[in-house]
Amino acid sequence: MSQWLRPLLGALLLLDGVAALSFLHHRYEEMVQALFRVQSQCPYVTRIYSIGRSVEGRHLYVLEFSDYPGIHEALEPEFKYVGNMHGNEVLGRELLLQLSEFLCEEYRRGNERITHLIHNTRIHIMPSMNPDGYEVAAKQGPDSNGYLTGRNNANGVDLNRNFPDLNTFMYYSGEISGPNHHIPLPDNWKSQVEPETLAVIQWISSYNFVLSANLHGGAVVANYPYDKSQDQRFRSHRRTVNTPTPDDKLFQKLAKTYSYAHGWMHRGWNCGDYFADGITNGASWYSLSKGMQDFNYLYTNCFEITLELSCNKFPPEEDLERQWMANREALVAFIEEVHQGIKGIVSDENNNGIAGAVISVQGISHDITSGGLFVSLHAVSFGYSLLDALWTDLYSVALTRHHTQSTGDMGDYFRLLLPGTYTVTAFAEGYQPQMVTTTVGPGVPSLVHFQLKQDVVRKPPERKGSGTRTNNKALQKKVVPRATRRGTQR
Numbered sequence: 001m002s003q004w005l006r007p008l009l010g011a012l013l014l015l016d017g018v019a020a021l022s023f024l025h026h027r028y029e030e031m032v033q034a035l036f037r038v039q040s041q042c043p044y045v046t047r048i049y050s051i052g053r054s055v056e057g058r059h060l061y062v063l064e065f066s067d068y069p070g071i072h073e074a075l076e077p078e079f080k081y082v083g084n085m086h087g088n089e090v091l092g093r094e095l096l097l098q099l100s101e102f103l104c105e106e107y108r109r110g111n112e113r114i115t116h117l118i119h120n121t122r123i124h125i126m127p128s129m130n131p132d133g134y135e136v137a138a139k140q141g142p143d144s145n146g147y148l149t150g151r152n153n154a155n156g157v158d159l160n161r162n163f164p165d166l167n168t169f170m171y172y173s174g175e176i177s178g179p180n181h182h183i184p185l186p187d188n189w190k191s192q193v194e195p196e197t198l199a200v201i202q203w204i205s206s207y208n209f210v211l212s213a214n215l216h217g218g219a220v221v222a223n224y225p226y227d228k229s230q231d232q233r234f235r236s237h238r239r240t241v242n243t244p245t246p247d248d249k250l251f252q253k254l255a256k257t258y259s260y261a262h263g264w265m266h267r268g269w270n271c272g273d274y275f276a277d278g279i280t281n282g283a284s285w286y287s288l289s290k291g292m293q294d295f296n297y298l299y300t301n302c303f304e305i306t307l308e309l310s311c312n313k314f315p316p317e318e319d320l321e322r323q324w325m326a327n328r329e330a331l332v333a334f335i336e337e338v339h340q341g342i343k344g345i346v347s348d349e350n351n352n353g354i355a356g357a358v359i360s361v362q363g364i365s366h367d368i369t370s371g372g373l374f375v376s377l378h379a380v381s382f383g384y385s386l387l388d389a390l391w392t393d394l395y396s397v398a399l400t401r402h403h404t405q406s407t408g409d410m411g412d413y414f415r416l417l418l419p420g421t422y423t424v425t426a427f428a429e430g431y432q433p434q435m436v437t438t439t440v441g442p443g444v445p446s447l448v449h450f451q452l453k454q455d456v457v458r459k460p461p462e463r464k465g466s467g468t469r470t471n472n473k474a475l476q477k478k479v480v481p482r483a484t485r486r487g488t489q490r
Contacts, residue, residue, distance in 0.1 A: 087133015092215025353411025
């Protein structure tokens with residue numbers, strides 16, 4: 001029961017000095033102005049960048065909070081929030097603008113909890129992944145908005161059904177012990193996704209995100225992977241099959257962290273539906289193919305959940321303040337969940353970081369990898385519209401600096417885990433694997449570093465007078481991640 005007292009205690013820490021916020025719907029130009037206003041108020045701990053453009057050319061802006069904006073610090077985890085993926089589901093967009101202003105204001109006030117969070121976490125906030133769809137929905141407004149009006153992007157595509165389908169690859173390859181992490185993309189994937197989806201895939205390939213949430217509307221529940229059911233052959237629209245990940249208990253805990261910190265999500269009965277504890281496995285609710293949260297889990301190191309936050313997809317402005325108060329503590333508490341489990345650095349005997357090392361936890365058939373050199377794919381050339389021009393003089397430096405991030409070969413990793421004792425192994429090609437046993441507590445993550453020894457390639461004695469040479473490459477030991485080995489239990 002004590003774990004659910006934490007949201008209450010956290011909320012008390014936020015009561016002191018709550019900022020006066022404007023509770024209005026923000027069109028694209030107003031959203032951009034709000035982001036830059038926050039950046040101007042907190043210039044030393046924020047950065048604005050664009051990961052690309054929508055079909056109609058609107059920037060997909062991200063606001064970053066960090067004590068060193070634009071830089072990945074070793075052992076500091078990366079977190080992201082993504083809102084407004086469906087253009088007519090607007091509450092997440094407004095909540096993330098409110099959260100951005102709140103974090104800035106509380107940091108300026110010296111709020112210890114917020115200061116600690118910003119100094120120890122790199123937070124990325126994207127209020128709108130689908131700005132084109134939002135504009136369509138906003139033209140009708142909250143009173144006359146159709147249930148699907150503005151949901152899709154300008155090409156009429158549902159962005160949450162537009163990511164490469166890695167679930168199918170995993171389910172079919174499971175018979176031969178195929179991987180369920182960092183699954184490669186099909187050769188023609190770029191031709192099958194929308195510009196917004198492409199930008200997000202390049203974005204999450206550029207940063208070693210650890211934890212994420214995708215904000216939606218139309219229900220009130222915290223939804224966790226897998227979204228797609230493994231049993232597709234007998235599935236109808238109403239047939240549901242619980243399809244857990246290897247990290248199911250962890251995902252349930254992450255979802256409960258949000259639902260119990262939320263004003264009413266945890267009660268279960270919302271919008272005519274009932275979800276125990278306010279959470280659900282995605283496929284148990286309904287099966288969804290090519291969704292973003294499954295893609296994060298199967299393609300990257302990131303654990304993502306989907307937050308359905310309101311029965312009304314386009315709530316009226318008079319309801320925004322109530323919704324903000326219901327979600328404020330939950331939004332902060334969920335970011336804090338990135339600080340659990342284990343983290344460390346994988347290095348060689350000369351203390352050089354090893355990028356791409358596989359971190360495997362015994363008993364959990366899902367591996368993650370260490371970070372390394374990340375070259376930012378969001379370094380775009382800013383074409384100046386009238387709106388851009390208005391802000392150029394004041395904020396050109398913020399837009400043009402720090403377009404790339406480089407961790408060097410840090411080799412740092414982050415593995416979210418529940419409290420317990422684990423046997424963890426680090427693998428890297430060309431190195432001998434190293435295994436350690438560690439205990440994870442309920443508080444800060446445990447530091448577990450790995451220093452791998454290089455494989456010794458032994459040459460057989462040469463026969464005198466022989467004109468042939470032994471191919472040393474054939475003698476090199478290739479380290480294969482556990483999840484890819486034949487016969488591994490999944």
